[in-house]
Amino acid sequence: MSSRLASPEDYSKLVNSFDTWLFDCDGVLWRGDHVIDGVVEVLEMLRRRNKKVIFVTNNATKSRKSYKTKFDQLGIEAHVDEIYGSAYAAAVYISSILQLPKHKKVYVVGQSGLEEELRDEGIQYLGGTDPADNTLEPFDLSTFTLDPDVAAVVCGLDTQINYTKLSKAFQYLIRNPGCHFIATNEDSTYPTSAGLLPGAGSISSPLRYSLGKSPVCTGKPASTMLDCVKAKVHFDPQRTIMVGDRLNTDILFGQNGGLTTLLVFTGITTEVEITGPEPSPIIPDFHTQGLGDFRIVERTP
Template identity: 70%
Template sequence: MKLPKDKKVYVIGMAGIEEELREEGVSFIGGTDPADCTLEPFSLSSFSLDPDVQAVLCGLDLSVNYTKLSKAFQYLTRNPGCQFLVTNEDSTFPSADGLLPGAGAISAPLRYALEKDPISIGKPAKTMLDCIQAKVKFDPERTIMIGDRLNTDILFGQAGSLATLLVLTGITSKQDITGPNASPIVPDYVTQSIGDLRVVDGQ
């Protein structure tokens, strides 16, 4: 986006997103700000629009609320050229006790209200890999993408011409790649868990 230094991002997300933005020198508001994590009802009459917000970035947010969604909606509808971005399209993520809504699901109310899909800047979009390669200068032929989800992690690796390793400790099951309704997204390698790599290493 080449966001000018005097412009800001409104964040629906947690400290990890803020840390990444800070490291890149991108100004932001929202996120973990206590004023946005409040349980008080949102009041449009007391809301002051920041004209410098040029993007709304949605990621996983365990404290998402009506205030954050309302402020994001105001920026996206009232600030000319404000971009609607998501960190990734994961619909769910696995916890120790079962599946929970993922980062991609956090943006669903805004998608519905705006009648518009956001731009995904993370998996499976190749944009993130291009940014990583620009900073790290890795060799794609000597790099492998490891993940537990076919439609984000593995697709992300394939989009960047990387080898891919699917681990079966998260979202995807063996049935998803070998069953009668197997996914058309096929990883190069499959293993039960990331711990199996210790065996390969001889430990």
């Protein structure tokens, strides 16, 4: 059962118990282009108390650098080395875990943020934002030639999704059974300030469906992202808390990594999903309305 934070002491106790704070972004810090109330003050309070602050996001449309720009625009303090995105995790997975030889390439179903992270890891890629693949013209399989160096297909959220990209990715995967199939994340929906849209998992789903095969996922709840964090930052899981708005990504990610978890209701999940008559099988350790609730700590002696 999840504990609802209520008294000033509840919040203070949590702040005192954890040295490292991992935050999901969409639905926790902001929603679309709007900062969630109180978030800036709470992050400042944690920094003043020398807490390590880390941002773990499944959004693979942005590189860490462009994420930093988003934090800046919204007036939230963040540093590139505090940001871990699923596009970065995919690039690290390809370069460090798969150790793809340098002459091999990746076919990208995704946007420029994913391309940027691949480039930064020295990975060659095709597809992605290439105008030739961003078209609604008919795809002619009979004139398509496979690049023999493509050894992986990586999918992220791609709002330029089309049949040419899907067909090329499908060819690489079906004709070469050794070709790796990677998804940055499997979020079903994508929150914007105007509401939900289909998420990254829905972009890889046509391939999953047509191939009858699941991708390796590098985003939450998979532990690949936490492996990336661990490789760069030292933290004690006993004194680390994961704050998120989604049960099946953020909270499960924290649980998979042996972290304490805190759910907020400023994003996807509603309170009834954990306290109602048919609660989710994934229950956080703690829950509160929003991150802004922690402002009470400042007002407490």
